Amino acid sequence: MAFKSLLASLVVVVAFLQASQAGVVNKRKTQCPGGSVHQAFNPACCTWFDVLDDLQTNVLFSTCGEASHSALRIVFHDAIGFSRTQKFGGGADGSIIMFGDTELEFAANNGIDEIAGDLKTVADAHGKSYGDIIQLAGAVGVANCAGAPRLSFLAGRPNATAPAPDGTVPDPFQPVDTILARMHDAGFSPDELVALLASHTMAAADKVDVTIPGTPFDSTANVFDSQFFIETQLKGLTFPGTGPNQGEVASPLVGEMRLQSDFALARDHRTACTWQSFVTNHTLMNQRFSDAMDKLSVLGQNTRHFLDCSEVIPHPHSLKVIPHLPAGKTMADIEPACAATPFPDLPTAPGPATTVKPVPPGS
Ligand code: HEM
Structure with missing residues (x-):
């Protein structure tokens, strides 16, 4: 009997500790202490x-x-x-x-x-x-x-x-097989990797080529849109010769960097259709990115x-996104890679051919 009541008390103590750790989630926000400007549900x-x-x-x-x-x-x-x-x-x-x-x-x-x-x-x-x-x-x-x-x-x-x-950590010069195997070993499917790569819509490289720091992966690195998935599908520039970038299919846009891995994943039969599915579906892209994150x-x-x-977490500002081809490009510049569905028709942004600006250091 004494043992039973001791056990019961222990259960109560554990439950109390768990409750105080989780905090009490209120239906209404309460003022955070110490002169804070914030209010919290929990x-x-x-x-x-x-x-x-x-x-x-x-x-x-x-x-x-x-x-x-x-x-x-x-x-x-x-x-x-x-x-x-x-x-x-x-x-x-x-x-x-x-x-x-x-x-x-x-x-x-x-x-x-x-x-x-x-x-x-x-x-x-x-x-x-x-x-x-x-x-x-x-x-x-x-x-x-x-x-x-x-x-x-x-x-x-x-x-x-x-x-x-x-x-x-996957390397941008590894073959797709190696990258997918590494992600699989960590528990991620090819679809989930593509979803995570929406991150490259807010990204630039400092170290891939140290002579051009802050070189973005899409023309709108300061917003979370689907341009990354469009611009990686543009026909690229192949470097001739025997230099370190030889054979790499780089972005055709001046000022933009295309990672070899992004080029390859955009065109691989295991990932290309999911890649393409985000081009005109910002909501789907965000949902899948969120789930994978x-x-x-x-x-x-x-x-x-x-x-x-x-x-x-703050509420992000919304964005009126019109997926588009960068100025100077047409649908003939797209290299579709999803065998199941055609690449969506996109308008071209007006103006002279796009030059992509670097992301400022310290921003
Ligand atoms: C195949 C997988 C991936 C490869 C090969 C890769 C490779 C790279 C490389 C080489 C850079 C440029 C680094 C530099 O030179 O400064 C970079 C930047 C970046 N990556 Fe990835 N990445 C991959 C997946 C991811 C994932 C899954 C995320 C996030 C969930 C991510 C987020 C970013 C971001 C936000 C940047 C920009 C950083 C900055 O501008 O300072 N990457 N990535």
């Missing part, structure tokens, strides 16, 4: 609003610039350090910051050091884990881009206990005691 999320303010003021500048782009990139590079078959990696565990001395030396993580350092400073200032700060900053960075979906944010990742090994953000994590603080 008071347990209030501290995340302080982190949000710090991030927006000091790191992301509330704009869809270089820092917001980098914040999304680090989400991928941290989380993809996970393998189902070899049973390594904590996935979305912040190991890229915690073990930055190791992981930031990997070739695929070139250029991530700046955002990793900035996020470490913010996490340390607020007593948050590195896994959580990466996911919050990624979701806020996406929200800073008009037309983006509002991603969710779950908090509760413990700090990483080991670095991810080298070789988990939900999965990526908790890869390798036990979410049982995580706290849903999605209410902290």
Whole structure:
């Protein structure tokens, strides 16, 4: 009998601890303490609003610039350090910051050091884990881009206990087979990879060719539209000779970079139709991206005691998107690759041939 009542008391204590960790979700918002300007449905999320303010003021500048782009990139590079078959990696565990001395030396993580350092400073200032700060900053960075979906944010990742090994982040010069195999090993289908690659609509490269930093992957890197999926389908320029880019089919647009992997995935029979399906369907693109990001953000994590603080993520501005061919291009410049359905007819933007401007450093 004494044992039974002890057990009952333990159950009550555990239930209480779980409830206080999850916080009480109210139907109405309550004022966050300490003179905060924020209100929350779940008071347990209030501290995340302080982190949000710090991030927006000091790191992301509330704009869809270089820092917001980098914040999304680090989400991928941290989380993809996970393998189902070899049973390594904590996935979305912040190991890229915690073990930055190791992981930031990997070739695929070139250029991530700046955002990793900035996020470490913010996490340390607020007593948050590195896994959580990466996911919050990624979701806020996406929200800073008009037309983006509002991603969710779950908090509760413990700090990483080991670095991810080298070789988990796909390389743009790897064949499609290798990239798809790596993504499969981490639990992602070809369709989910294409959905995640919507991220390259708010992206530029600094390190692929260091002589042209900030070179975007589409003509509208400051918004979350479907132009990336259109412009990767344009017939490209083939580099002759024997140089490092020989044979690469680059973007035909002046000022725009096309990764070899994006070129190949846009044309591979396993990915081309999903790629094309996003061209005129922004809603579908955002939905699939959001779903795949939900999965990526908790890869390798036990979410049982995580706290849903999605209410902290700002509402992205909406965007009137008219998918179009860049000025100077016609439908004859499209290289369709989906055998099942024709490439949608698109209008051409008016004006002289498009020159794509670089993403300004420090934006
Ligand atoms: C096949 C898989 C992928 C490859 C090969 C790849 C490769 C690259 C490369 C080479 C860069 C340029 C880095 C530089 O030179 O500065 C880049 C940028 C970027 N990537 Fe990916 N990526 C892949 C998937 C992803 C995924 C899944 C995400 C997010 C979910 C992502 C988000 C980004 C972003 C936002 C940038 C721009 C960063 C900035 O402008 O600072 N990438 N990617």
